[in-house]
Amino acid sequence: VDHLFAVLADPTRRRILETLRPQERSVGELVDRVGMHQAGVSRHLRVLRDAGMVKVRKDAQRRLYSLDPGPLQELDAWLGHYRGLWDARFDKLADHLASRRRSGRR
Amino acid sequence: MTLRTSLTVERVFDATPEELWDAWTDPEQYRKWYHPVPGMELVVHEFDLRAGGRIHVDMPLPGGNAHTTRGIFHAVEPHRRLVFGAEDGSELHEVTLAPAPGGTRMTVTWTSASPGMQAPGSRQRALMAWESSSGKLERLLAR
Numbered sequence: 001v002d003h004l005f006a007v008l009a010d011p012t013r014r015r016i017l018e019t020l021r022p023q024e025r026s027v028g029e030l031v032d033r034v035g036m037h038q039a040g041v042s043r044h045l046r047v048l049r050d051a052g053m054v055k056v057r058k059d060a061q062r063r064l065y066s067l068d069p070g071p072l073q074e075l076d077a078w079l080g081h082y083r084g085l086w087d088a089r090f091d092k093l094a095d096h097l098a099s100r101r102r103s104g105r106r
Numbered sequence: 107m108t109l110r111t112s113l114t115v116e117r118v119f120d121a122t123p124e125e126l127w128d129a130w131t132d133p134e135q136y137r138k139w140y141h142p143v144p145g146m147e148l149v150v151h152e153f154d155l156r157a158g159g160r161i162h163v164d165m166p167l168p169g170g171n172a173h174t175t176r177g178i179f180h181a182v183e184p185h186r187r188l189v190f191g192a193e194d195g196s197e198l199h200e201v202t203l204a205p206a207p208g209g210t211r212m213t214v215t216w217t218s219a220s221p222g223m224q225a226p227g228s229r230q231r232a233l234m235a236w237e238s239s240s241g242k243l244e245r246l247l248a249r
Contacts, residue, residue, distance in 0.1 A: 002111060002218070005111040079113075082113060082115075083115065085142050086115040086142075086214065088142035088143070088144075089139065089140060089141075089142045090115075090117045090119075090212075092138075092139040092140075092141075092142070092144065093119070093126075093129060093139045094119060094120070095139075096129060096135065096138055096139040097119065097120075097121045097125055097126070097129060098120075100125070100135075
């Protein structure tokens with residue numbers, strides 16, 4: 001999970017993932033939409049592929065990139081667990097504060 | 107460059123900043139609510155509430171083991187801000203309290219440094235933040 005955070009810390013990589021969400025794209029299309037030169041986009045795509053977040057397939061002369069949702073789902077599950085932990089804690093704290101007020105302690 | 111992962115949860119409580127501060131800093135109160143499992147409590151070994159003072163608590167787990175937190179208080183600013191965690195700062199919890207409509211907004215931010223992990227570009231932190239009530243990822247941003 002730490003590694004996924006590192007990958008997602010970069011705003012260009014998040015833009016690439018957003019761009020790939022609805023459909024697969026070629027590098028050229030990503031260059032146009034992300035607003036970065038091709039070498040930069042290719043470098044970020046390599047990081048995203050290494051992290052398993054992006055897949056590539058060959059289509060004639062082009063290489064088409066698409067989103068691989070697995071790692072993001074893993075991250076979402078981890079965040080859901082973390083949020084659930086704090087929701088439970090906050091609920092207990094709210095109960096604790098209410099019972100102190102009822103018993104007249106401040 | 108060291109990447110710091112940071113996660114924030116927040117909620118507005120029907121309470122004063124003083125009540126929430128006491129809930130965090132009075133070990134008798136803290137041990138009762140901090141364990142996320144209903145009916146379970148922390149075991150407090152050390153709780154020296156001052157900047158540099160030691161904290162050592164165990165969170166018993168349902169299986170019989172315990173999750174140990176051992177470190178120091180890094181910042182103790184009554185009714186406003188509390189920071190505690192590993193002595194070297196590699197893992198920290200920061201609690202901030204601020205008056206808000208309906209009571210007091212409490213924000214808890216957990217940060218974890220991952221040495222050796224390179225964060226390309228100028229961004230140093232990934233911050234995943236969400237509204238604790240909404241049940242979904244609200245925003246994903248770096249700062």
